[in-house]
Amino acid sequence: MTVEFEMMKNDPDLDATPGPGGTLIFLDGEQYCVVGPGFVSTEESDCYAFGASKEEAIANFGLKMGR
DSSP: OOHHHHHHHTOTTTOOEEOGGGOEEEEETTEEEEEOTTOOOTTTOOOEEEESSHHHHHHHHHHHTTO
């Protein structure tokens, strides 16, 4: 688990909810975002995905991670 992920997990303003496999799910603008415990940033990490709904974001994350 990265420091950045921990900060997001504990940020009361982010309103993130736990997702499958230790991920976090939150609204980012008009899309939902799922990030994995290895997340550092969108530039440095692959363990994130977006979707129009929570379910779509989770599905996109699974596809991206090969699950």
